[in-house]
Amino acid sequence: MDELIRELYGKPQPGPHAQTRVWRRVTARRRRRRLSWLAVIPAVAAALALFLLIPREQPLEPGRQILLTAATSAASATSRGTYWHVKKLHDGARQTELWVTRQGRAWTAEQGRVTRVTGRSPFSMAGRDLTYDQIQALPADPGELRERVAAMLPAGSEGLLADALSGLLWTKPSPPGVRAAAYRALADLPEVRYLGPATDERGRTGSAFSFGLPSGSRRTLIIDPGTSQVLSSEDGTRSELVLVAGWTDEGPR
Template identity: 60%
Template sequence: MAGRALSLRDIERLPTGTDALRRRVAALLPPGSGEGVLADAVSGLLWSKPSPPAVRAAAYRLLADLPNVRYLGQATDPTGRPGRLFAFTLDASGAQRHLVIDPVSSQVLSSSDGADGGGRNASAERDEIVLAAGWTDDVPSP
């Protein structure tokens, strides 16, 4: 998170209260990090880190409280799946990150970055698509 290695145990031990999670994540960030870096780190708990349900719930509540995070309405991810579009500015350059989230499962379907983040189905400089997410006991194939 924000360039720091976190173990599964570290992630499992993250606070499940919104204020406590904000303080903990902010403490992991480089000094002087802005709201965009905080939003980016917290959003990672939703789709790129194996976060337990209570931590995910706190991450969603925290993102909803950040003034930098905006709800932009309905959208589709790059594969055409419908979801809800959220955006935040990453840094002073104005680069945007857009997340398309499935409102039924609460899973992040995609993350797009760029000058406009690829919002509203526009092309982005970078798209990451989540095809499946979950816990498993299966060994990955080589």
């Protein structure tokens, strides 16, 4: 049928404006596609900006993570035994020991000579006596512990907060939950600085932290985060190596 029509009428010729109309349609389609992509670009940019603004979990700085690791170790520690026992080496020469029962009876020893402690508590915080029962009653929540310790400090001694909290880690028979809370509270104090890996005078390795004291000096502690034990303390004028700190059934001898 198509061949018969072509034989009778010849090959049909396009109208004088047909090519122009076709070209306009093609270019219009291309323009619409280009405009649609241009409309998508701002939306993509906005979505990217929103993604960048969304707060995402960031890795904890090394020092804070170390203190939190020590807190976890402290929380899992046991507190079984008859005597709280601390043995320290002062300034590399003088050795002292302390034994305290859960009923508050206490003995000290210096260079091997044992003496019964009478008249006052063997524990203190910022110069004030602190009994065994008061230590046991401290809260195990970091925020509450920080507030309780701050309230116990004498007026004008706000700069001692980090030092008072650190004292709960090794010089006092703090329950595991309190020691863990003290580590977590220290991790939130901006004045506590992480100094990096360190080794004490006995060659024991740990992590060093420091904080300022009202005297203007700084106390540096080396801790073992795996055991949560404080290994040493130094404030520029005095040093203490912690040889033993924990509960035991062996009394003074």
